[in-house]
Amino acid sequence: MSAHNQTVTIELLEDEYWWGGRTADGGSMPYGPALFQADMTGNHNGNQAAPLLISSKGRYLWSGGPFHFRFEDGYLTAHGAGELITGEGHGSLKGVFQQVSRTYFPPAGGIPEELLFTAPQYNLWIELQYEPTQEKVIAYAKSVLEHGLPPGVLMIDDSWHEPYGNWTFHYGRFPDPKAMVEELHALGFQVMLWVCPFISPDSPAFRELEPRGILLKDSSGRTALRKWWNGYSAVLDCTNPAAVEWIQERLDTLQRNYGIDGFKLDAGDAEFYAPDDLSYAPATPSGHSEAWARAGLKYKLNEYRACWKLAGQPLVQRLKDKRHDWGAEGLGALIPDGLAQGLLGYAYTCPDMIGGGEIGSFTSAKIDPELFVRYAQCSALFPMMQFSAAPWRVLDETHLRYCVEAAGLHASFGPEILELARHASRTGEPILRHMAYEFPEEGLEMIKDQFMLGSSTLVAPVVEKGRRERRVIFPKGTWSGDDGSVVEGPDVLNIEVPLGRLPYYRKL
Numbered sequence: 001m002s003a004h005n006q007t008v009t010i011e012l013l014e015d016e017y018w019w020g021g022r023t024a025d026g027g028s029m030p031y032g033p034a035l036f037q038a039d040m041t042g043n044h045n046g047n048q049a050a051p052l053l054i055s056s057k058g059r060y061l062w063s064g065g066p067f068h069f070r071f072e073d074g075y076l077t078a079h080g081a082g083e084l085i086t087g088e089g090h091g092s093l094k095g096v097f098q099q100v101s102r103t104y105f106p107p108a109g110g111i112p113e114e115l116l117f118t119a120p121q122y123n124l125w126i127e128l129q130y131e132p133t134q135e136k137v138i139a140y141a142k143s144v145l146e147h148g149l150p151p152g153v154l155m156i157d158d159s160w161h162e163p164y165g166n167w168t169f170h171y172g173r174f175p176d177p178k179a180m181v182e183e184l185h186a187l188g189f190q191v192m193l194w195v196c197p198f199i200s201p202d203s204p205a206f207r208e209l210e211p212r213g214i215l216l217k218d219s220s221g222r223t224a225l226r227k228w229w230n231g232y233s234a235v236l237d238c239t240n241p242a243a244v245e246w247i248q249e250r251l252d253t254l255q256r257n258y259g260i261d262g263f264k265l266d267a268g269d270a271e272f273y274a275p276d277d278l279s280y281a282p283a284t285p286s287g288h289s290e291a292w293a294r295a296g297l298k299y300k301l302n303e304y305r306a307c308w309k310l311a312g313q314p315l316v317q318r319l320k321d322k323r324h325d326w327g328a329e330g331l332g333a334l335i336p337d338g339l340a341q342g343l344l345g346y347a348y349t350c351p352d353m354i355g356g357g358e359i360g361s362f363t364s365a366k367i368d369p370e371l372f373v374r375y376a377q378c379s380a381l382f383p384m385m386q387f388s389a390a391p392w393r394v395l396d397e398t399h400l401r402y403c404v405e406a407a408g409l410h411a412s413f414g415p416e417i418l419e420l421a422r423h424a425s426r427t428g429e430p431i432l433r434h435m436a437y438e439f440p441e442e443g444l445e446m447i448k449d450q451f452m453l454g455s456s457t458l459v460a461p462v463v464e465k466g467r468r469e470r471r472v473i474f475p476k477g478t479w480s481g482d483d484g485s486v487v488e489g490p491d492v493l494n495i496e497v498p499l500g501r502l503p504y505y506r507k508l
Contacts, residue, residue: 008084010076013057017436017445018076019093019343020053020061021069024320026336027328030056030445037070041080042285044270047320047337048307049286050344052100053078056436056445058090060100066270066286066308092440097343101428105311105345111421112316112348113262113301115190116384118414119152120407122189123264123353126362126388130159133173134180140390141187147392148404150411151188153301155264164198164233165205167250169258181259190261192301193254197247197267197292198233201225206234214243216288219276226272235272238291240280248298262301268292269306303350311345312428316384319349324356326371326465331356334378335463336448342430342437348421349432351379353388354403362389369399370465370499376406377502378461381453383417383431385410402500409502413453420454439475442490447473456507462497470497472505479505 017030021038024045028036031053040049051063053076061069067080078084090096101107111117122144128136141154162168169177181191199206199215209215210223216235218224225232236243254260273285283291289308296302296315303316319337323330334351341349354375356362372395379385391403410417420431430437433452435444450460450472458479460472474489482504487493497503 005079005081006084007077007079008061008086010059010061010086012071012074012076015056016059017056018053018071019055019340019434020050022049023047023317023337023340023344023346024333026338026340027333027448029336029340031071031076035072037068037072039068040066040286041068042066042270042275044286044289044306044308045320046269047305048317048341048344048346049270050105050309050311051080051082052104052344054093054096054100054343056093056440057088058092058096059086059088060090060096061086062100062104066284093343093434093437094440097437098428101312101345105309105428107312107425107428108314109425110300110314111425112314113153113190114418115153116301116316116348116350117417117421119150119411121153121155121350121384121386123155123157123357123386123388125155125157125357126353126355126359127390127393128157129359131173132156132160134175134177138180138183141184141189143390143392145187147400149387149407152190153192153261154184154189155192155194155303157194157264158230160193163200163203163205164196164230165200165209166203167195167254178258185259190301191259192262192264192303193260194264194266195247195251196265197236197238198226198228198230199236200233209236209246210234212242214240214246214280216273217278218274219278221278224274224277228267228272236292237279238288238295239283243280244291244295247295251299262299263296264303265292265296266305268304270308307346314348314425315346316348316350317341317346318386319352321357321359322352323358323361324368324371325361326463329358330361331371331375331378331463334375334382335451335461338382338432339434339448339451342432343434345428347424347428347430348383350384350386351382353386354379354391355389355394357388367394368465369395373399373402373406373499374462376403378463380406380410380502381413381457381459381504383421405500406502417453423454435473435475442475444473444475453504458505458507460495460503460505468497468499469494470503472503474505478508480508481505
């Protein structure tokens with residue numbers, strides 16, 4: 001088969017459903033019943049992506065590079081510059097996932113930092129935005145403990161530093177970072193710093209790096225300046241080993257000098273690169289996204305939001321920033337996108353920040369306490385959960401208590417989640433799983449509002465405003481509920497879900 005401009009057309013089978021492509025299209029999955037198309041060649045929709053489609057009938061489509069695909073009128077058509085490889089005969093969604101995982105992205109072994117799974121995370125983005133200070137960071141951490149939340153990983157987000165690329169603490173905001181980190185460690189936290197591949201023009205880092213030729217060049221051979229959410233910047237060319245060595249040296253210095261535990265490696269989106277950019281090694285925009293993600297493999301405590309391929313690697317993949325609302329851009333996206341992540345091979349998934357991480361919607365909208373609680377509950381039995389907006393600031397005592405209970409539930413499941421992470425490191429299997437993954441013969445492909453944590457815990461969060469009851473679909477087996485009930489499946493029940501309840505059921 002030719003490796004150039006290849007097109008593949010697949011006739012869909014009866015009752016065949018497909019998943020894959022881009023994490024942030026989770027709400028449109030499964031594909032097949034309706035018209036859907038996506039182009040992964042330069043747009044990953046702000047989140048992880050992979051050149052993979054898999055079906056409930058044990059079929060798959062894989063490519064080494066990005067491709068465009070379309071579902072319409074009973075056919076899947078894909079077109080890409082690389083070879084498009086198809087396979088079939090793998091039985092079920094689980095069977096085909098295990099096949100492609102072994103073949104194309106086998107698990108690398110090892111997991112990210114254990115504390116990410118066993119305790120909530122605390123990202124300071126919503127609270128401090130572009131004005132973090134040493135004093136504010138310490139105050140947030142102490143407030144976590146004062147309000148009965150367990151210590152976990154604390155992430156200091158944008159603007160802890162001098163200009164982008166000058167990865168040194170801003171002296172005015174952080175006069176004694178070593179003392180700050182030591183105090184946070186004593187309180188039980190691990191500390192992450194936000195970084196990105198951008199380099200501010202006219203900064204000391206830019207003046208150092210441009211003559212070395214390790215910044216990305218545009219098609220004319222000039223240093224590329226790219227517009228991103230914080231203006232215009234040059235970009236590290238991470239296809240160049242010297243660029244990777246440079247950024248890792250800066251991060252290693254922060255660990256060595258201040259005791260920093262790890263890094264949130266933000267940006268790296270394919271959209272920030274052009275197909276005709278000139279780089280050390282030829283790469284597509286997706287390839288540049290992959291190169292930035294590879295730079296973080298050195299660090300056990302990490303987080304990514306944008307990623308291409310690299311499924312099976314011990315990288316934390318957070319869902320992209322969600323809005324502070326109930327719909328498909330907010331809470332309603334957490335489960336479908338989390339399921340999509342797992343089926344793309346990204347096992348170490350983290351939902352977005354509780355309440356929403358999309359700063360514009362969060363600051364302009366009136367806080368909805370019910371929404372905040374349901375965000376926390378939906379996140380509680382994901383592999384990870386992450387607070388940002390301080391619940392003690394935005395909630396009354398009752399709603400705060402429900403969030404503290406959700407955090408406690410996550411911590412109580414911590415040993416089990418950690419064991420599932422270790423299982424993923426050996427097998428590649430998702431931690432958060434689609435119902436159809438575990439129960440392939442029961443017609444569960446269209447379920448998007450409940451999930452399995454591993455193979456034995458069914459989780460059914462409430463994701464609609466005002467709901468005090470919800471419908472739960474139980475597969476075959478005996479299920480023991482958080483409320484003490486016992487259900488014999490298969491069955492469909494309407495259950496009561498007062499605001500303080502996250503329904504979950506153990507398979508006996």
